[in-house]
Structure formats: structure tokens, C-alpha cells
Amino acid sequence: MYDTQSTFKAIADPTRRAIIGMVADREMTIGEVTDRFNMSRPAIAKHLRVLRDGGLVSVRESGRERFIKFEPSALKDVEQWIEHFSHFWDDKLSKLKAAVEKDEA
Amino acid sequence: MYDTQSTFKAIADPTRRAIIGMVADREMTIGEVTDRFNMSRPAIAKHLRVLRDGGLVSVRESGRERFIKFEPSALKDVEQWIEHFSHFWDDKLSKLKAAVEKDEA
DNA sequence: TTGACATGAAACCATTTGGTTTCCTATATA
DNA sequence: TATATAGGAAACCAAATGGTTTCATGTCAA
Numbered sequence: 001m002y003d004t005q006s007t008f009k010a011i012a013d014p015t016r017r018a019i020i021g022m023v024a025d026r027e028m029t030i031g032e033v034t035d036r037f038n039m040s041r042p043a044i045a046k047h048l049r050v051l052r053d054g055g056l057v058s059v060r061e062s063g064r065e066r067f068i069k070f071e072p073s074a075l076k077d078v079e080q081w082i083e084h085f086s087h088f089w090d091d092k093l094s095k096l097k098a099a100v101e102k103d104e105a
Numbered sequence: 106m107y108d109t110q111s112t113f114k115a116i117a118d119p120t121r122r123a124i125i126g127m128v129a130d131r132e133m134t135i136g137e138v139t140d141r142f143n144m145s146r147p148a149i150a151k152h153l154r155v156l157r158d159g160g161l162v163s164v165r166e167s168g169r170e171r172f173i174k175f176e177p178s179a180l181k182d183v184e185q186w187i188e189h190f191s192h193f194w195d196d197k198l199s200k201l202k203a204a205v206e207k208d209e210a
Numbered sequence: 211t212t213g214a215c216a217t218g219a220a221a222c223c224a225t226t227t228g229g230t231t232t233c234c235t236a237t238a239t240a
Numbered sequence: 241t242a243t244a245t246a247g248g249a250a251a252c253c254a255a256a257t258g259g260t261t262t263c264a265t266g267t268c269a270a
Contacts (some may be wrong), residue, residue: 007119008122011117012114012117014113029247030247034245040231041246042230042247050227060115064238064246065245065247066246066247072193073194076191081122083184084126086181088175089177089181135215136217144259145260147217147260150217150218150268151258214267215266215268215269217260218264219265220261221261221262222259223258225256227255229253230252232249232251233250234249234251235249236264238245238246240241240242240244240248
């Protein structure tokens, strides 16, 4: 299990957030991700490691390629932390959501 | 105007997230915040500077004291980024949201 | 008005971060 | 089999980060 701190650290970098946006669309190899940045492959590989440590992506090996897949559950944790404060800006939605979650429990 | 990157950076640190939780409850002076951590006052002051740069707190001066106040709107921006991916874990809400947005278009 | 209190600011330090280049290994393919 | 391709790993570097100590400043209160 990854810890929430690693997830916060992972999404703090703009390159990594861009990577998340890409692989959330579809699985991509490390090479494909690298091609979309003006940055060396090892640099991207390091970012991917941080993303994996934060539970935001997983890696599937196939031959000599590694496919990067978005893993959403970690982001959900971050969202839940933010939800603690959402009543500050959105009273209506937060009440609705609380009601929905109560029904599902 | 603060930029979203500063906000992501600000919430990446556990001490700063703890500070947010405290001052969201009520306004606190820098000294009060410091008292709740095993850390020097200048260290806390630095964290508060980062939080202010990220738009997460504001400072009200009163005599020799500075009152730190939580500012929620920056967190809302982070939440909106996460919302881009929320359909991965929350199909019901995402379908509702998509429907609403379609109606509004 | 003198001293205590709340904070700011600067200098310093070790570690982390985000990048590079270079070299190595394994898998496809001509 | 020889070569190109995908990626891993290590060494290195500059800058940013998160902390410290020390000193200066303004405000409150005895």
C-alpha cells in the first residue's frame, strides 16, 4: 500500500500531472510518454517512478516494452482530503454528496 | 493572482497540510501555530509563506500579531483538476455531471 | 520608559529534487 | 546472427527545500 504523502508529492510536479493526463486517456509506453516532452528518457523514467510510488500509475511489461496505466484510486484519496474543506465553497453539493454516501453505506 | 502550481506545491508538504487543517478551524497567530509543532518559529513562518504563495491562507495584521486565515478558493482549483479524473471512480456522479453539463451547453 | 513579546530577516546547512550523460541488458527484426 | 530498439541503472550536478541559529524591529504593558 502506498501512503497519501507520496501521492501528494507525486502530483506536485507539473510534468507528472501532464503525464497523468496522458496515460489516463490510454496506456502508453515509456517511449511514447518521453516523445511528448522535451526531456530525456531517464528523466521521464524517474517521474514515472515517483508516480508509481504515489500509486498513480501501474506498469505492465510486455516484451521489451513497459505500458504505463493510470490508477485512479490514489487520486480519490487526495480528493477526500480536499472534501474536508469543500463546505467552504460548495454547501449544496457537499450536502448532496453526504446524503448519497449515506444511502450507499 | 496565484498560480495553480504554487497551490499544488504548497499542499505537498504534510506540515503545511496540518497547518491548513488548523487555520481552517479558526484564525490563528503565527505563534499559536508554532506552539502546535515541534519546530522553530522561522520554519513555520516559511511554511506560511509557501501557503500564502499558493493562495491557501491570508494574513491579517493586528498590532504585533499576524492572524492567519484559511482561503478556500485555491483548494477548489485543485479539486477541479481532480474532477477531470473522477469518472474513473465515481460513475454515478460523473454521469450526472456530464448530463448536467450537456444541458447547460 | 524599560522590558517582554510577536514577528521578520539573514546566513547557513544537509538533503532532496529534477535534470543530464554514459553504459548495460534484453527483446525484436532484417 | 547482427543490428536496432526499449528500457534500466549509475554517476554526477545545480538548484530547491526544509530546517536551524542569530539578530533586528515594532508593539504592548508594568
